[in-house]
Amino acid sequence: MGITKSEVFKKRQNHMATLAKAFDHPARVAILEYLLTNRTCITNDLVNQLPLSQSTISQHLKELKQIGIIKGEVEGPKLNYCIDEKVWEEARDVFINFFAKYVPKNCC
Amino acid sequence: MGITKSEVFKKRQNHMATLAKAFDHPARVAILEYLLTNRTCITNDLVNQLPLSQSTISQHLKELKQIGIIKGEVEGPKLNYCIDEKVWEEARDVFINFFAKYVPKNCC
DNA sequence: AACCATTATCGTAATATTGCGTTATAACGA
DNA sequence: TCGTTATAACGCAATATTACGATAATGGTT
Structure with missing residues (x-):
């Protein structure tokens, strides 16, 4: 349905997603x-x-801001976007932790 | 349009996506x-x-297999899935590398 | 062969995403 | 104030994704 049943999954799983x-x-x-x-x-x-239109880029920026990984600050008529250090490191930890869970074994 | 203009992006970017x-x-x-x-x-x-139906799970497995991160082996009437070591480590490197690109600075 | 268990595929419906043109909005300078 | 510039927001169209029930397909069992 295009609708994700996020309520049935664990917080951690939704967070990583x-x-x-x-x-x-x-x-x-x-x-x-x-x-x-x-x-x-x-x-x-x-x-x-x-090679994307201004409105499309603005939308992607909005999504990234919603995720929290970037933040924007007004600077005169412009907007200054940058990486949100806290969320970035949080994401890094989540992924590195996840990847570390794999221990190679000759299973199949 | 729901269609991603992947041809205009770099291979690396599409790969990570x-x-x-x-x-x-x-x-x-x-x-x-x-x-x-x-x-x-x-x-x-x-x-x-x-808590998902069999068909939905099968579809997710198919997608993971398409990405390459898991592989499946026939085992009688069943299918034995497991992580593909090579792709897993490749993904790990891609992400770790990406995360490492960020150097904290008091920019905004 | 008939049957069962397991998994993939198909069809369908609902919702989400991507992209763009257009239209606000906001801040600055002349 | 009036343009100009930079962004966001709106609305639309096209495509993708998610989910499920129903139906195949596969392989083993009896």
């Missing part, structure tokens, strides 16, 4: 990469960098 | 967690564990 959404679209990966290398970004810079 | 899809739904996180602790699984076990 939410965080993963920050990386599950190439445009969002590109935006995050831009933020990582440029430390800060203004939407208009992204419009010049990415 | 694809891998992230393995984790962007709580049911898939739950399936992977089950595989992590049980090392192996038969679909029917999951049907008993998760």
Whole structure:
């Protein structure tokens, strides 16, 4: 149905799924990469960098902000986006922890 | 449009987005967690564990298999799923690398 | 062969996502 | 005040995803 039955899953599982959404679209990966290398970004810079319209980019930024992994600050007529350190590290820990759970074994 | 313009993004970005899809739904996180602790699984076990129908679970398994992060082996009338070590480690590297790109700074 | 258990596939419905054009909105400078 | 610029918000269309019941398909068992 396109509707995720999140209520039947554990909080941790929903949380990871939410965080993963920050990386599950190439445009969002590109935006995050831009933020990582440029430390800060203004939407208009992204419009010049990415082959997407301004409104589409704004929407991706909104989603990233909802997830919490980025935050924006008004700077005159512009908006200064940057990575939210706390959430970033939280996401990093969640993923690294998850990946660490795997212990190779010749099972199949 | 619901259609992702993947052709305009870099391979790396699309690759990460694809891998992230393995984790962007709580049911898939739950399936992977089950595989992590049980090392192996038969679909029917999951049907008993998760509050989702058999067909829905089968679909999630199919997607995980398409991503490549799990693989399945026929075992009589059953199917034995397990984590694909190579892809798992590849995903781990991609994510860890990405997370490592962030250097905290008081920017905003 | 008939039957059972297990899993995949199909069809369908509901909802979500992606993308864009267009229209606000807000801040600055002339 | 009036443009100009930068962003957000709205609304639409197209496609994707999620979920399930029903139906196949597969392999083993009797």
